[in-house]
Amino acid sequence: MKELLKVTGLNVVFDTPAGRVHANRGINLMVNENETLGLMGESGCGKTVLFLSLLRLQQPGRIVSGSIVFDGRDLTKLTTSEMQQVRGRQIALVPQDHSTALNPAFTVGQQLNEALLVRDNGGGLWKTSLIGCSGRGSQAFQEEVKAVLGELALGDLVDTGRLLGRYPHQLSGGIRQRVLIAMALLGHPRMLIADEPTTALDRASRVQTLEVLNRLCERMTMLIISHDLDAIRTTCERVAVMYGGRIIETGPMLSVFRNPRHPYTRLFLSCQKFSRGDVLPEVTGDVLNLIDFPLGCSFHPRCPRAMPVCSELEPAEVHVDDTMVACHLYATGETTC
Amino acid sequence: MERHQHPAAAVASKAVRYLIVLFVIISLNFLLPRLMPGDPVMNVLGEEAYYGSPEVLEELKAEWGLDGPLYVQYFRYLGNYLKGDWGHSFLCMRPVSEAIGLHLRWTLALVLPAIILGALLAAIAGALAAWYRKSKLDIGFSATFLSFYSMPHYWLAMVLLFVFGFLLGWFPLGKVTSGDTTGLAYVVDVGWHMVLPLGLLTVSKAAYDFLVVRNSVISIYGEDYVLMAQAKGLSQMAVLFKHAVRNALAPLVTVTAIQFGAILSGTLMIEIVFSWPGMGTMIYEAIGARDYPVLQGAFFIIAVCMLVANFIADMVYVWLDPRTR
């Protein structure tokens, strides 16, 4: 299998009035061609910053060090205009909040058309505005959009012509979400990043979106960010767990779900699938803030299995069977440092 | 609870509101001379007529609708106003409507281009300043526009005239034309005379708009759809001018409507300095001569202009923001 994306030692910081936020601390991540990777973690753990950094949209944050190699090119070294070529056409994004991610002033058709124009003509102001704003455009455009919408199970559901003339606020959440996916797909990207694709939806739309994603992951490389375990389970081959700006566990989905190794992963999973009569997992401490890190492992204040070493040394990444864990519990002599 | 309105109904209800305002303004015009200290007859007719012979005074009273009970006077007044009979100027000895018609176009010739040019200038400068926030460009723009915003317009007009008119002699010292020209030469001549006042008005108008556009682009900059536009692969300028500025236009239109009175007042003041034969100069002369009918007519017509401006702004706003449809 070919490696498509490889992130090595990525550090991203934000300077805020309250102090320096270390949003990403030495991220190592790899996504193979045609593979779907699920990224889990609580809000504020740095996952949003991570995928924005992949598109170099993490402003006002700064990439301090590390590399993002996509298809053999290091994205951190590209110029702004080269980066624009990557966005949308190489790596596309499906954002989290469908209610704010579409521009309220343009119709759905204009915004889909814009994605096509960017793909064909580039993202310059004149090339996208003069033709882009002026309505729904040509036959070819209609055909292409129809095809994509059909793929998203929207083709038979809604009248394409009417949908294109609508403004975002006139659509329901499920439809908007799929319009956003369609917009991403129109750029023919090699990789799709979906940020919490199912959280803000009602139940029926959620099920449909999951189906769509499930179909897409057969033929695309995807990075799905979610804490919806169903979404991860139905789509992903591998998962990565993030905590405190670090990837603390990665491995094949089934192996991580059945046999979570890092105490945080265990807690995270057990908090989501308890049933009646279970004893709730004991949780102490508060969410980590990314400004004042505890010394050592960032999880140790909340960790049920913390050891003395945990508050002193940052754990290194250790390979156990087919998974990678960053935890002192699994440390062997040669990897501690 | 939210009220949903059909756009046509919204426009119609606005129109009704504006009609009420119009009515209030006419009534105010009727009441002011009668409520203010001093004899209303003198207030309306002026001193000369008042101290003339009693017979003439009676005759004038009848002619001017100052006889009979107040409510009769009022309805007559209302009828006259709606017919376009706004009284007679004592200063230039002709109907107020005629005098205003002569002057209004010169004021509009300054105001309308200034609004459009000012909004354009503000949109571009504000967007750039917001994009390069806290850079030298931003600070420079902000400082310049803030200064223009603070200085009294007519004083700036004097300074400009002094520098470009007296010292450098690039532009004429006032008025609309230099003399008998026709055709194209006339247009060029008027344009040449317009440069200073129009430029000043444009920058003044842009000054406040600039702050509005800058703030709204900054807040739009935090919206998800701007991030999404970038993630699509649009260039920085396309994101800025297509997505961010497009959504900053609606607040700009609202502000233009609210500020219309201020920009009009600014125009009136600088007209005096530039001897521009518009409403400002007319009002200035009328103040000196205590020419009440002209002042009242001017107040009325300027109020009508403001209503029209507000009405247009409302409609443009609906057009710009699909969510209000």
Place this chain on the structure above:
Amino acid sequence: MARLRQVMQGNKARWAGIAMLVLFILCAMLAPWIAPLDPWEFGPAFLRPSTTNLLGTNDVGQDIFSELLYGARNSLLVGFAAALLSVSLGAIVGLVAGFRKGILDDLLMGATDVFLVMPMLPLAILVSVYLGPSIWNLTLVIGLLWWPSTARVIRSQVLSIRESGYVESARALGASDLWIMRRHVLPNVVPLLMAKFVLTVAVAMLMEASLSFLGLGDPIAKSWGMMLRYAFLRGGFVGGLWWWYAPPGLAIGLCILSLTLISFSIEEKSDPRLKRVLER
């Protein structure tokens, strides 16, 4: 370090504004003591700036620098008094309308709407012409005409606070209307009122200057607008005597600039949306 600079930069404008305003207020208060000459005393006309007449003299030989100092008194007085009047009126109308929804609100807001679309300068001119030139008439006219925008803003703020989750939560705890007004609405409205007050002072000063310039001010009283009027009317402008008309205009401008800077900084502090954006 960058953070420190950022904080300084945000505050620099406000401190500059406050400093300028304090300077002007001091000038106004201390005018009789610091003015080198009596600004009403006639003398040789059209003198150029010199050590005795720092800014020269006007057409009747009055010392322009002393006029400027004394002018600050009336300009600032009219500004503050008119703003106080109009903001108090606007605050009362806005609070009442926002808090007592229904017919009263409709009526008050209807009146506000009517006033908002009225051209203020022509109306002020008209009323001033009828009332005759006097500083107090000017203050009254400006103060009584300028309340609607404050009323509007305060009302919408009160409405949004009333609908907010925290007022609902206080209500669920058993809070009465009066309690909510005192503990939740007023503290959230005060910063806005302050910003509005400062801004209205600026507007009133500009208005006073404009009306005086048009000849509707008291011809004897010294104010910056009056100085500009005479400079324009009596040939100071045509004669190129910039030291006559430049200083009063500059003084008005700087005063308004300082007030604007202060009001912006208050608004910026109290607007969480803007703050959120700034902190991103």
Place this chain on the structure above:
Amino acid sequence: MLEVRDLKKHFRIRHNPLARLRGHRDHIVRAIDGVTFEICEGEVLGLVGESGCGKTTLAKTVLRLYLPTNGDVLFRGQSVFGMGRNELKQLRREAQIVFQDSNSTLDPRMNARHMLEEPLLLHRMGQRSERRQRIASMMEKVMLSPAFLKRHPAELSGGQRQRLSMARALIIEPRLVIADEPLAGLDPIVSTQLLDLMLCLKREMGLTYLFISHDLSTVTYASDRIAVMYKGRIVEIIDGERFQSGALHPYTRFLQSPERLPVESEVNGDIHFRHGNGGKGCVFHEKCPNRTSICTESSPGLRDIAPGHKVACHLVN
């Protein structure tokens, strides 16, 4: 303890006269449309339903934050809507609500101490030192360190804010707590922690809960009985223990399984969730997989199927 009888809350969407002339009828949103249930002392009643089904309106109407269109709510046998000033004050002390979005329900200008003090002041509870003590012990109960007393809402994390909201509601020692989606928008670990805390406090203080949520697993975990709501109506009430296996209403079963449902044609105008249907037919008939002709005509009432199990469906016997 609390009895809700045929409660209805309709919102009227008004058009102005001109729009009405053009044929825009005022329409009525039936946010709650005939809801009947009761809560017994000491139990946890779970209320589930998707967002927009009227849960929040129900919570607010029950506590007289909205006035109902019809129906009545009895608290300890006394009508909530017929209460006088003093009785209402007593109700506000004994029945509390924890709102969904702690971000907007805490006054941004108040710090935690002021926020906890406000309910005590309102109900004139204790002298200064006693209030101080109560605040300290409440902070401890919700696991917030005293250092947080000086913090403003913006300086707290979502979980901390929600715990502060809990503390604010509980500090006057109410008997009944209505928790409106208290866990929504929180991360799984934080929400588990809060759920645990809520159940601990219930045992400790002897509370009764109306626990509103859209998340089946937490409701199933926490509730003694569960009511399922759809478009302003309660379609099923069942014991918590039998919920997983014994639920009968098609909508409840849909919630429990990841089955696919036909979606209404959304682009053709019907964008927002319309509540109720004017009493004609079952609220769920449009989406119901096994509807029959009777479902479109008459609206089924809640019927006892088994002890402690009520269903509103024509097809269930």
